[in-house]
Amino acid sequence: MRNKQSFCLPAVALLFFQCSTKKLLVENFSENFTGQYLYETSKFTGQKRHTIYINPTVQMGQNIMAETAVKRDSWVVIPAIIFNYWDARFSLKFGSKLVTEPIDSLMISTLTKEIYRSCSFNLTNNPLKAEYELLISIDSLNGKGFYTRGAMTLYLLFASSYDVWERAGPFAIEMVTTYKLLKNNETVFERQFSSLGNTGPYSREVSDAVPLQKDYVVRVVETISEVIKNTNSSIAKNIDGFLVGN
Amino acid sequence: MKTFQCLLFNLFISVFSANIAAQNYKSRYKIVSLDMFEHQVDVPARVITTRYIPIPFDLESPKKYFFTSFDTDTLLCSGIEIIFEDDFYKLSTNNHLEIGSEIYSFLTACVFLNTKMYDEAIAILSQEFEEPRFDFLRRLLLADCMYDKNMDRKSAINTSFQYYQDAHDATEDTLSKTLVKARLNYIRHNEK
Numbered sequence: 001m002r003n004k005q006s007f008c009l010p011a012v013a014l015l016f017f018q019c020s021t022k023k024l025l026v027e028n029f030s031e032n033f034t035g036q037y038l039y040e041t042s043k044f045t046g047q048k049r050h051t052i053y054i055n056p057t058v059q060m061g062q063n064i065m066a067e068t069a070v071k072r073d074s075w076v077v078i079p080a081i082i083f084n085y086w087d088a089r090f091s092l093k094f095g096s097k098l099v100t101e102p103i104d105s106l107m108i109s110t111l112t113k114e115i116y117r118s119c120s121f122n123l124t125n126n127p128l129k130a131e132y133e134l135l136i137s138i139d140s141l142n143g144k145g146f147y148t149r150g151a152m153t154l155y156l157l158f159a160s161s162y163d164v165w166e167r168a169g170p171f172a173i174e175m176v177t178t179y180k181l182l183k184n185n186e187t188v189f190e191r192q193f194s195s196l197g198n199t200g201p202y203s204r205e206v207s208d209a210v211p212l213q214k215d216y217v218v219r220v221v222e223t224i225s226e227v228i229k230n231t232n233s234s235i236a237k238n239i240d241g242f243l244v245g246n
Numbered sequence: 247m248k249t250f251q252c253l254l255f256n257l258f259i260s261v262f263s264a265n266i267a268a269q270n271y272k273s274r275y276k277i278v279s280l281d282m283f284e285h286q287v288d289v290p291a292r293v294i295t296t297r298y299i300p301i302p303f304d305l306e307s308p309k310k311y312f313f314t315s316f317d318t319d320t321l322l323c324s325g326i327e328i329i330f331e332d333d334f335y336k337l338s339t340n341n342h343l344e345i346g347s348e349i350y351s352f353l354t355a356c357v358f359l360n361t362k363m364y365d366e367a368i369a370i371l372s373q374e375f376e377e378p379r380f381d382f383l384r385r386l387l388l389a390d391c392m393y394d395k396n397m398d399r400k401s402a403i404n405t406s407f408q409y410y411q412d413a414h415d416a417t418e419d420t421l422s423k424t425l426v427k428a429r430l431n432y433i434r435h436n437e438k
Contacts, residue, residue, distance in 0.1 A: 033434040034403050038414045038427060100400070218294050218435045 021149045022072060025090060028213045029068045035099035035106045037225040041118035041233060050121040050243045052181075053130035054112060058104035059137035061176075065103070068095035073146075087150030094143025094173060098221055107136065107228060114232045119240045133182040134239070138175065139192070143224070145171025145199065147216065165203065166212040171220050172198040175227045179235050181242065189242045193234045197227040275360075277327050279304045280421045287424060294435045297390065298425055300383065301326055309336070316342055318349055318377070325353040329360055348377050352384065359387055364395035382422055385413035386429070393433055403433055 075088040096103045115123055124130050148167040153160065174196050181189035199219040204212040276296045278286060283298055301323040305311050312324035321342065328336055334357045337343070343350045351370050358367035371388040375381060389409030396402035414426040 036403070036407055036430075038411055038423075038430060040414075040423075043415075214435060215294055218431050221434060222431060 021088060022070065022090065025092075025147060025213055026070050028217045029070055029092060029098065031217065032098055032100045033218060033221040035101055035103075035221060035225050035228065037110065037229045039114060039117055039229075041114065041236070044118050044120055046120060048120055048122045050132065051124050051130050052115075052121055052132045052134055052239070053124055053127040054108060054115075054134045055127075055136070056105075056108055058107055059135075060104060061137075061139045061141070064096055064138060064141045066093075066095045066097075068098050069093040082155055084153045085150070087148065090147045092145045092147060092171065092220075094141070094145075094171070094220065094224070096141065098217070099224060103138065103141065103228075107138065107232070110228060111136070111232045111235060114236045118233075119236050121240065121243050131183065132188070132243075135180045135182065136235070137178045139178055140174070140176045142175075143171060143173035143220070145169055145216075145220065147213070167201070167203040168212050168216040169199040169201040169219070171216070171223065172196065173220075173223050173227050175224075175231060177231050177235070179239075181239060189239065191235075191238055193231055195227045195230040195234070197223040197230070199223050275299055275330050277301055277330055279323075280419070280425075283425060284421055287421075287428065294428070294431045297429065297432055299326060299330065299387070300422065300425055302379070309333070312336065313340055313342070319379070321349055322352070322379070325349070326356055329353060329356045332360070334360065348375050348380065351375075352380050355384075355387065359391055359394075362394070364391045367391045368395070382413060382417045382419075385409065385416050386426065389413055389429070399437065406433065 069092070071091050071093075073089045073091050076086060078085040099106065101109070112123060115121070127133060146167075146169065149165070151162065151164045153162040155161070174194065176192065176194045178190070178192045180187050199216070199222075202212075275298075277299050279302065280300050282304060283300060286296075286298065302319045303323060305320070305323050305327065308324035308327040311320050312328055315321060315324070325337065325343075328334065337353055337357060343353070351373075352375065355367045355370035358364070358370070368388065368391045371384050371391060375384055389406050389412070392409050393402050393406035396405050410426055410429060414423055417423060417426075
């Protein structure tokens with residue numbers, strides 16, 4: 001009986017680490033971080049001619065406001081006598097709750113700042129004073145990524161060795177947005193823009209002092225910021241181009 | 247079999263403690279030259295848990311140069327290193343530093359920042375410096391003061407954001423811009 005207990009110990013320890021990994025991952029991906037970003041477009045300093053009203057109601061596609069989901073895809077445990085090994089792979093699905101600000105209001109506020117910064121037209125809060133009205137809809141926002149954590153232990157009579165590894169990413173995010181410019185309630189300009197971004201793959205060895213999961217979740221939020229930033233830059237640039245031509 | 251159990255127990259403790267140790271880290275300022283930062287930025291996890299203060303170049307023995315050099319860049323590098331090593335009382339013993347000069351004011355602001363006297367630091371860093379080499383660093387540290395001063399995390403981010411944007415706009419250097427972006431990730435990631 002005692003022998004059985006001894007052999008069970010490493011397996012129990014490994015299972016404990018595996019369970020704690022998922023718990024920690026769920027915890028980290030339940031946090032939320034600001035989606036604001038730094039603007040990199042050049043500042044417009046000339047005379048602003050046209051005036052636009054941005055409709056604050058952003059139409060949202062299905063499942064955009066979903067929660068982040070963590071799912072274990074596969075796991076391996078080898079509880080041998082002198083060698084133990086475990087490895088678990090998780091898939092993560094992006095949920096907009098990962099971002100502190102609601103996606104629609106983040107979109108509007110960052111687009112407003114972008115237009116003030118880089119565009120040759122003005123914005124107004126009063127639709128009656130505006131020449132044009134801008135309508136935005138987020139058709140889809142999807143993101144998916146991976147995370148793997150594993151450990152290996154090797155023990156002899158008077159010595160032991162272990163290794164822990166983490167691998168994360170790439171976490172890819174795609175956002176599809178449609179925007180329309182209306183004049184006297186008639187569409188004069190319409191475009192759809194698909195913005196892609198990903199965290200890239202990276203890994204951590206046990207010697208690194210910082211856990212990878214926290215870094216990973218911040219990178220995911222940074223990626224969604226980049227995706228929104230690219231979308232906003234494209235909207236601002238295209239509308240600016242249209243208005244300059246008119 | 248008892249030996250074997252002891253070994254297993256030892257192993258369990260060592261793996262467990264290594265796991266715990268890996269998750270305990272503390273946020274802090276780190277002084278780096280931009281050349282060094284270029285290497286640090288390749289280690290993503292380090293970038294989000296550390297606030298880097300960029301200096302023009304690395305010095306092997308900053309304390310020595312601080313008392314012997316008249317060059318502004320050297321004084322800036324050595325002064326910042328000394329201040330953030332908590333040896334800031336040495337600032338007053340440097341006869342090369344003219345009280346009222348821009349480098350003196352700038353280093354004094356760093357002392358205030360390091361000692362968490364944010365209002366005093368903001369008062370100095372809010373002023374324009376004639377010397378352009380201070381401009382980016384001044385704006386960056388001003389943004390840090392604005393972030394640190396505010397105890398509520400959400401409003402700290404909102405308040406400091408425009409200041410980080412100003413620092414970002416104040417430089418054309420790609421690496422300096424990356425450093426400001428890393429700062430944004432730092433404030434995203436770290437609890438106050």
